[in-house]
Amino acid sequence: MIPAAFEYVRADSPEAALDALAEHGDDAKLMAGGHSLIPMMKLRLAVPTVVVDIGRITRLSYIRDRGDHVAVGALTTHYEVETNDLLHAEVPLLAHAASHVGDLQVRHRGTIGGSLAHSDPAADLPAVLLALDATFVATGPGGVTRDIPAGEFFTGYFESSLAEGEMLTEIQIPKMAGAGWSFQKFNRRAQDWAIVGVAAVHGPDRTGIGLVNMGTTPLRASATEAALASGSDLADAAAVADEGTEPSADLHASVDYRRHLARVLVRRALEDASG
Amino acid sequence: MNITITVNGSEHTAEVEPRTLLVQFLRDQLRLTGTNVGCDTSSCGACTVLVDGASVKSCTMFATQADGLFVETIEGIADDDGTLHLIQEAFRQHHGLQCGYCTPGMVMASLSLLNENPDPSEREVRTGLEGNLCRCTGYHNIVKAVLAAATGDPASEPSFTPVDLTTGARS
Numbered sequence: 001m002i003p004a005a006f007e008y009v010r011a012d013s014p015e016a017a018l019d020a021l022a023e024h025g026d027d028a029k030l031m032a033g034g035h036s037l038i039p040m041m042k043l044r045l046a047v048p049t050v051v052v053d054i055g056r057i058t059r060l061s062y063i064r065d066r067g068d069h070v071a072v073g074a075l076t077t078h079y080e081v082e083t084n085d086l087l088h089a090e091v092p093l094l095a096h097a098a099s100h101v102g103d104l105q106v107r108h109r110g111t112i113g114g115s116l117a118h119s120d121p122a123a124d125l126p127a128v129l130l131a132l133d134a135t136f137v138a139t140g141p142g143g144v145t146r147d148i149p150a151g152e153f154f155t156g157y158f159e160s161s162l163a164e165g166e167m168l169t170e171i172q173i174p175k176m177a178g179a180g181w182s183f184q185k186f187n188r189r190a191q192d193w194a195i196v197g198v199a200a201v202h203g204p205d206r207t208g209i210g211l212v213n214m215g216t217t218p219l220r221a222s223a224t225e226a227a228l229a230s231g232s233d234l235a236d237a238a239a240v241a242d243e244g245t246e247p248s249a250d251l252h253a254s255v256d257y258r259r260h261l262a263r264v265l266v267r268r269a270l271e272d273a274s275g
Numbered sequence: 276m277n278i279t280i281t282v283n284g285s286e287h288t289a290e291v292e293p294r295t296l297l298v299q300f301l302r303d304q305l306r307l308t309g310t311n312v313g314c315d316t317s318s319c320g321a322c323t324v325l326v327d328g329a330s331v332k333s334c335t336m337f338a339t340q341a342d343g344l345f346v347e348t349i350e351g352i353a354d355d356d357g358t359l360h361l362i363q364e365a366f367r368q369h370h371g372l373q374c375g376y377c378t379p380g381m382v383m384a385s386l387s388l389l390n391e392n393p394d395p396s397e398r399e400v401r402t403g404l405e406g407n408l409c410r411c412t413g414y415h416n417i418v419k420a421v422l423a424a425a426t427g428d429p430a431s432e433p434s435f436t437p438v439d440l441t442t443g444a445r446s
């Protein structure tokens with residue numbers, strides 16, 4: 001399968017990428033790892049006329065300790081996230097979940113920023129970063145930055161609150177401070193996407209539960225979080241995990257089956273996180 | 276656009292259309308046809324090559340993205356005198372292939388896996404190769420071959436306890 005022809009521009013800095021976006025507007029697409037964009041271009045579901053390759057902006061590939069949070073550059077690959085000692089120590093849920101994205105080849109190329117900007121409700125890391133109350137930093141024309149809480153980032157099916165001409169530059173994740181956590185990815189075969197997935201942080205002073213593939217965006221299991229806050233036990237709280245979700249049916253699962261999976265996986269995640 | 280890629284140690288400069296996939300560049304332009312295309316949808320791993328040492332699916336990368344980088348393919352790993360690479364020899368010794376279609380990708384993925392994790396467990400080999408599909412072998416002999424290669428002796432017999440598929444238990 002051959003993508004439609006396009007003009008290729010390599011940006012060596014965030015400034016150059018933003019300039020290219022400003023120059024080409026709607027016709028341009030950023031390409032980080034290309035592991036969502038290229039498959040879509042091959043199917044001609046995406047037909048950009050200009051591709052701005054940001055994959056070589058090494059300045060945006062880093063993992064840094066910032067005291068109360070860890071900052072991860074948008075161009076950091078899944079493989080770098082899964083093998084990073086600082087993340088294993090301070091944000092183990094993210095490091096662990098990254099190791100479950102696709103396969104090793106995919107993780108060598110795909111980036112955390114690309115995964116978030118793509119805003120696929122079936123992707124793993126968006127739900128993980130929702131559960132972790134991360135903040136996403138977007139940089140726009142003139143280098144102006146904007147902090148977007150994860151809870152406000154995912155606005156629709158493959159849609160985010162990034163404005164035209166903006167790019168994602170950094171992800172800031174509060175340290176987990178020893179809180180319990182669990183990542184439950186339910187799929188039928190190795191390498192597959194989640195039919196339903198659950199990312200949970202559950203500790204004495206914080207609970208966050210993210211759901212993969214339970215609606216048009218990644219979601220929080222808000223009903224479960226509220227039940228826990230008002231003193232419900234884990235099983236009762238998990239029994240309402242699908243409240244407020246709108247899963248769709250596909251060849252892997254019906255709507256009811258997805259709802260069932262969400263309840264079961266949230267229970268398993270809470271038990272695992274408390275264990 | 277004009278790109279320069281070092282493939283198996285030799286530098287190649289060529290004019291490519293930006294939409295040229297790395298695998299097309301290798302196969303059609305350089306005539307290095309050892310790298311296979313299985314699915315063309317990023318799933319099967321037959322097209323796996325190393326870019327700057329890390330395994331990638333060359334059907335899911337544009338040649339332009341490898342401009343200035345080092346690419347290794349299955350053609351580049353044996354010695355000049357034809358002596359097979361340790362991993363190739365281990366695949367041969369352990370019957371890690373039947374039709375051979377997946378093999379170039381399997382070998383390159385294994386090479387990257389062992390570079391990153393020189394002493395993997397059986398499970399780590401299986402999960403490390405989950406991006407590579409084989410329709411023939413049932414994987415056991417591939418896993419054995421990679422474990423044998425990890426010991427440095429391609430003919431060694433790694434201890435190996437296959438899972439009983441009916442019960443999930445180790446035999």
Ligand SMILES: Cc1cc2nc3c(=O)[nH]c(=O)nc-3n(C[C@H](O)[C@H](O)[C@H](O)COP(=O)(O)OP(=O)(O)OC[C@H]3O[C@@H](n4cnc5c(N)ncnc54)[C@H](O)[C@@H]3O)c2cc1C
Pocket residue numbers: 029030031032033034035036037038039074075100101102103106109110111112113114115117118122123124125162166167168169191192193194316317318335
């Ligand atoms: C075989 C296969 C299996 C996979 N399995 C999984 C899986 O199990 N779970 C999972 O979560 N994901 C999976 N993925 C997707 C993978 O995680 C991708 O890496 C990720 O979704 C996109 O990251 P990327 O860097 O490749 O982005 P690209 O493909 O380069 O870009 C994706 C989109 O984001 C935009 N973009 C990229 N970077 C930025 C930025 N910094 N700022 C603004 N916009 C940006 C691009 O313009 C494009 O629209 C799989 C992919 C493949 C090919």
Ligand code: FES
Pocket residue numbers: 311312313314315316317318319320321322323332333334335
């Ligand atoms: S041909 Fe590239 S992954 Fe199948």
Ligand code: FES
Pocket residue numbers: 371372373374375376377378408409410411412
């Ligand atoms: S040996 Fe035939 S596909 Fe693997």
